Amino acid sequence: MHGVKRIRQSAQVLEAKRLREKAKLDDYLSLTQDVLSRKKSRDWSEEALQLTSRLLQVNPEFYTIWNYRRNIFLNGIFPRSSLEEINDLITKDLSSTMTALKAHPKVYWIWNHRRWCLENTPNGPGAPGEADADSWRKTNWDRELFVVEKLLDADPRNFHAWNYRRYVLASMPVPRSAKSELAYTCRKIEANISNFSAWHQRSKVLTSLGESSGSVPSQYLEEEFNLLRNAMYTDPSDQSVWIYHRWLMGAGDDKKFLENEIEAIQELLDEQPDSKWCMESIIHYKRLLLKKHPNEVNTKTLLLDCKNLLEQLEILDPARHQRYQDIGSDLI
Amino acid sequence: MTSISSSLQLAIPLHVSYIKALGDNKDDLTYHLTAHLRMNAVYWGLTALCIMGHKEALPREETVEFVMSCWDDEAGAFGAHPDHDAHLHSTLSAIQILLMQNALDRIDIHRVVKFILSLHQPSGVFAGDSFGETDTRFLYCAVSALSLLGQLHLLDSEAKERTVNYIVRCRNFDGGFGSVVGAESHAAQVFVCVAALAILDRLDAVDEETLGWWLCERQLPNGGLNGRPEKLEDVCYSFWVLSAMSILDKIPWIDVDKLIGFILSAQDLEGGGIADRPGDMADVFHTLFGVAGA
Numbered sequence: 044m045h046g047v048k049r050i051r052q053s054a055q056v057l058e059a060k061r062l063r064e065k066a067k068l069d070d071y072l073s074l075t076q077d078v079l080s081r082k083k084s085r086d087w088s089e090e091a092l093q094l095t096s097r098l099l100q101v102n103p104e105f106y107t108i109w110n111y112r113r114n115i116f117l118n119g120i121f122p123r124s125s126l127e128e129i130n131d132l133i134t135k136d137l138s139s140t141m142t143a144l145k146a147h148p149k150v151y152w153i154w155n156h157r158r159w160c161l162e163n164t165p166n167g168p169g170a171p172g173e174a175d176a177d178s179w180r181k182t183n184w185d186r187e188l189f190v191v192e193k194l195l196d197a198d199p200r201n202f203h204a205w206n207y208r209r210y211v212l213a214s215m216p217v218p219r220s221a222k223s224e225l226a227y228t229c230r231k232i233e234a235n236i237s238n239f240s241a242w243h244q245r246s247k248v249l250t251s252l253g254e255s256s257g258s259v260p261s262q263y264l265e266e267e268f269n270l271l272r273n274a275m276y277t278d279p280s281d282q283s284v285w286i287y288h289r290w291l292m293g294a295g296d297d298k299k300f301l302e303n304e305i306e307a308i309q310e311l312l313d314e315q316p317d318s319k320w321c322m323e324s325i326i327h328y329k330r331l332l333l334k335k336h337p338n339e340v341n342t343k344t345l346l347l348d349c350k351n352l353l354e355q356l357e358i359l360d361p362a363r364h365q366r367y368q369d370i371g372s373d374l375i
Numbered sequence: 376m377t378s379i380s381s382s383l384q385l386a387i388p389l390h391v392s393y394i395k396a397l398g399d400n401k402d403d404l405t406y407h408l409t410a411h412l413r414m415n416a417v418y419w420g421l422t423a424l425c426i427m428g429h430k431e432a433l434p435r436e437e438t439v440e441f442v443m444s445c446w447d448d449e450a451g452a453f454g455a456h457p458d459h460d461a462h463l464h465s466t467l468s469a470i471q472i473l474l475m476q477n478a479l480d481r482i483d484i485h486r487v488v489k490f491i492l493s494l495h496q497p498s499g500v501f502a503g504d505s506f507g508e509t510d511t512r513f514l515y516c517a518v519s520a521l522s523l524l525g526q527l528h529l530l531d532s533e534a535k536e537r538t539v540n541y542i543v544r545c546r547n548f549d550g551g552f553g554s555v556v557g558a559e560s561h562a563a564q565v566f567v568c569v570a571a572l573a574i575l576d577r578l579d580a581v582d583e584e585t586l587g588w589w590l591c592e593r594q595l596p597n598g599g600l601n602g603r604p605e606k607l608e609d610v611c612y613s614f615w616v617l618s619a620m621s622i623l624d625k626i627p628w629i630d631v632d633k634l635i636g637f638i639l640s641a642q643d644l645e646g647g648g649i650a651d652r653p654g655d656m657a658d659v660f661h662t663l664f665g666v667a668g669a
Contacts, residue, residue, distance in 0.1 A: 102411075151508065243547065
């Protein structure tokens with residue numbers, strides 16, 4: 044359980060609660076028994092299906108009943124239904140799981156059932172080659188992005204929703220462009236620069252644009268650094284920005300880049316002399332200079348700069364002092 | 376009233392009674408609504424008791440019989456509760472419980488191994504059950520289960536390579552790991568990936584410096600650990616983050632005393648048990664991870 048406040052309840056209050064719940068409990072247990080025994084006897088009827096709906100409404104985490112429901116569809120109901128009827132049933136389940144997700148946005152089993160529904164949407168209504176050969180699937184898949192956007196508006200860090208978003212984008216019959224996804228992540232970041240999930244998604248989209256090289260194509264870099272510059276100045280204490288910046292800087296092969304960014308961060312540090320993240324980043328990039336361009340830099344000065352900053356960090360961020368000490372030892 | 380400063384010790388007897396009493400809740404609706412977690416809950420409770428040196432608080436025979444009553448003979452593995460479908464997660468918990476109770480001989484190892492290997496995907500990840508949800512959590516469950524059964528060698532070198540490659544593909548720019556390829560780094564997924572790599576003897580696939588950094592930045596000013604940047608602290612991350620850091624030998628990179636102080640302040644010093652954070656309701660999941668951390 045997460046985020047449930049502890050309340051001290053007297054014995055009387057607890058007893059009253061127990062009595063109130065007794066009827067609910069008895070109902071729940073008898074419903075469960077009914078459904079599980081039908082499952083055992085391989086009951087794939089319409090009636091069984093309705094009972095699973097009832098049970099899952101009360102307890103959407105009861106994974107065995109989701110399994111049973113799907114088996115009822117596959118073994119009992121679909122074989123005696125037309126493709127249109129199957130699509131209707133699937134569309135209904137998509138609708139009811141949307142309701143369930145609003146109340147339980149982090150329950151894996153509900154998300155799983157949605158995927159199953161999408162993947163089992165039949166081809167049609169038209170025959171292959173006809174204009175509407177894929178309309179049912181297109182409709183269901185298009186709606187998914189809308190569903191996921193609603194859930195991400197409600198909780199922009201919900202990783203179930205982000206994973207599902209990636210799944211939908213990768214699987215939709217008519218794919219969306221990488222550019223439109225970049226724009227979506229930008230909107231999320233502008234709404235809250237702390238949204239690491241959005242920064243993470245951005246890193247994936249940019250990497251995909253780099254295709255085989257795996258690195259971000261240069262035409263996107265300027266926009267990224269501008270975005271980061273704004274974010275850094277808006278909230279220098281937000282770690283999302285700095286973690287992302289470190290990735291964008293890459294392995295340090297471009298000396299000019301490193302030096303430009305170090306200078307920019309130093310300017311920010313001058314304004315915010317207690318900024319742990321400015322110090323941490325400058326140390327990291329100066330280490331990269333030392334590692335990748337040892338013959339083109341003033342080694343002695345850089346080492347001294349790093350040691351100086353590390354000493355400051357040990358005082359500023361005492362919880363992590365050992366790491367700063369370890370880095371210092373490595374520098375010698 | 377409890378105050379944060381008074382909770383300086385792990386209240387072992389209280390937590391032992393708390394765990395012992397969990398099975399007495401048969402009148403409680405919540406108890407029945409969580410039947411799908413029962414196998415895991417028994418594992419969490421038993422492990423916490425073992426760590427606290429009170430394994431005997433859960434009777435051995437009863438525990439073993441409960442595990443065996445969850446055997447799904449159609450699938451050849453364990454479900455979470457009698458008549459619940461087999462799943463990799465409950466199967467791992469079952470194996471762990473039987474191991475702690477010296478009762479592994481009760482398992483049909485051949486069938487369980489068959490079940491586990493049947494869930495190995497071409498991509499290298501494992502599904503949780505025949506319905507196909509994939510997640511690095513299940514990869515860890517599979518690798519750990521095989522290892523505990525002494526059957527890890529049944530993952531031949533091709534299968535092992537495939538598994539490791541999947542984990543590598545889940546590695547993110549921050550050094551962390553996600554639940555599937557493309558997913559955001561999350562401390563629990565970091566634990567399962569790093570632990571799986573450790574079992575497979577492939578820790579070379581970890582960028583130790585970057586991940587160590589990401590992990591140590593999970594510590595918040597109140598001493599607690601979070602699971603991702605800018606999220607709240609939670610006692611269960613004491614285990615996920617700390618275990619990963621332990622495997623990477625980076626525990627000194629956080630303030631351990633402060634973490635312990637945080638965990639102890641999340642104890643329920645009246646009813647027993649530990650919660651996700653101070654002031655919240657205790658549960659057996661957080662009790663285990665708090666005890667393990669402290």
